[in-house]
Amino acid sequence: MTGPEVYRSGPIRYAVAERFARPRPVPAHDTRPSSGEICPQPPSRLDAVMGPPLDRHPQGEDCLNLTVTTPARDAGARPVMVWFHGGGFSSGAGLMDWYDGGALAAEGDVVVVAVNYRLGALGYLCLDGLGEGNSGLYDQLEALRWVRTHIAGYGGDPDDVTVFGQSAGALSVRLLLELPEARGLFHRAILQSAPLAITSRPRAEAAVLGRILLERLAVHAPGADPRTVSPAALLAAQRDTALAHRARSGSPLEPPFGPVPTAEPAPEPYVRGMDLMYGWNADDMTAFTDGRDGGPGGGGRDEDADPAGPTRRMYADPLTGLGKALVRAGARVHAYRLDWRPAGSEYGATHCLELPLLLGTRAAWRTSPMLGDTPWEEVDELGRTVRAAWAAFARTGHPGPVPPPLVHHEVR
Known part of the structure; x- marks a missing residue:
């Protein structure tokens, strides 16, 4: 229990997997408690922006764990919001305190599920004879299947599931929209700051990187x-592969x-009638080194760089194009932009800034550079507005009226 209004259950094992293989449900005879592990990973590239995580979790390959935060374990049949974290497919975990769903669950009367999935080579190695690629994506699919089977026992409605994710997590949502096996497992979707240009890479290119990994591993x-x-x-070989x-x-x-x-890359057959x-x-783009040329590095920024152009090229234009395509495919689509620039922060309305407005606590975010010297009370006040919009979308398909600095419009 995280407070007087919500219960946080977990970590819960939702699947098991052999290295590089697809996950499978936890066998009925396997009654071991969750290891509490997160996927082995290097430090985040964005520690300078977000701050390093203040909580520590054991790292290991028994990492297919999730948490459930709910107002009550009753028959309430609440909307369910399933969170896929960002981190460039190489860092992060749903178990981290940054992604505590307590405030969102309590204020929105929703059930929040935060998911670990495999990262880096463990999650995405694509090389004949070793890995088919997308193991981490199939972890997310298996988590959604777990939600479908079990979430009613946590006060949630398995027929009212919204997936939401940020950065790499939003790219995962984009791919789940086109994955035939995911059809019917979620009903609404939110994509936060998805860099669509790197949603996936051709298998031939992925195989080249897989071979480099093997060379470095040797x-x-x-x-x-x-x-x-x-x-x-x-991880050492993965680091070398990243440099190469x-x-x-x-x-x-x-x-x-x-x-x-994925096998069927067109979302059109699967989004008709959906709310996105x-x-x-x-x-x-201020989260990245050189905002002028669109080349992020992971940490500091050029003080003379104007992030508007790179942000438009990397995020605004591609997402706007996707939104129009989804409307043509029959989806009901909404768009937002966050314009909040915290006092005392050099980063402005940077990548990841919406995260403390949605998830986590004062303790989890207390040293985050991107929040500058803004008092937590101000962060939480704006957070209530953002959380209300996300919960309303999960409940009705419409975020409702939102005041600045959150800007919203329907896409037509």
């Missing part, structure tokens, strides 16, 4: 089998491991 652990080598050696990928591509934005195209919302933060 340096860090000579003779080791990638199926059994230590996670530490795999940056040198090859010239793009520090693209992670070395991420999704490959997308948006971005006005200065998303």
Whole structure:
């Protein structure tokens, strides 16, 4: 229990998986408690912006865990909101305190589910004989299946599920929209600051990166089998692969491991009649090194750079194009932009800034540089507005009236 109004259950094991393989439901005879592990990972590229996480969780491959935050474990049949975190498909975890859904659940009378999924090579290695790619995406699919089966026991309605995600999590939502197996597992979707240009990479390119990983692994652990080598050696090889990928591509934005195209890449057959919302933060690109050329690096920023152009190119224009395509496909679509620039922050309305307005607590965000010296009371006051809009969308398909600095419009 996280407070007088909500209960936080978990961590809960929702699936199991062999390394590089698709997940499967936890067998009925497997009654072990959750390990509480999160996927092995390097530090986040955005620690300088968000601040490093203040909570610590064991890292390991028994990481397919989630939490459920609910106002009550009753027959309330509340709307369910399933959260997929960002982190460039290489860092983050649903179990982190940043993603505590207590305020959203209590104020919105919704059930919030926050999901771990596999990251980096463990989640997205695409190489013949080892991994087919998209294991992390199929983890998310398995989590949605768990929600479908179990969420009524936590006061939620399995027929009223909204998926929402930020950055890499929003790209995951984009891919789930086109995944045939996900049809019927969720009914609304919110994409927050999705860099659509890197939604997926061709399988041939992913295989090249997979081969680089094996070459680097042979340096860090000579003779080791990638199926059994230590996670530490795999992360070391993954780090080297990231550097090699940056040198090859010239793009520090693209992670070395991420999704490959799904079997049916057109969303049109699956979105008709759905409610969708997308948006971005006005200065998303200030989170990255050189805002002028659109090349993020992960941390500081050029004081003379104007983030407007890169933010438009990376976020606003592609998302606007997607929104129009979704409308043509028969979806009901809403768009938002967050213009809030916290006092004392050099980053403005940066990437990830909406996160403390939706999820987490004062304690979780107390050292976040992107919040500057803004008092938590001001953060929470604006957060109530944003949380109300997200919960209203989950309940009705419409965020309702929202005051500045959150700007909203229907897409037609």
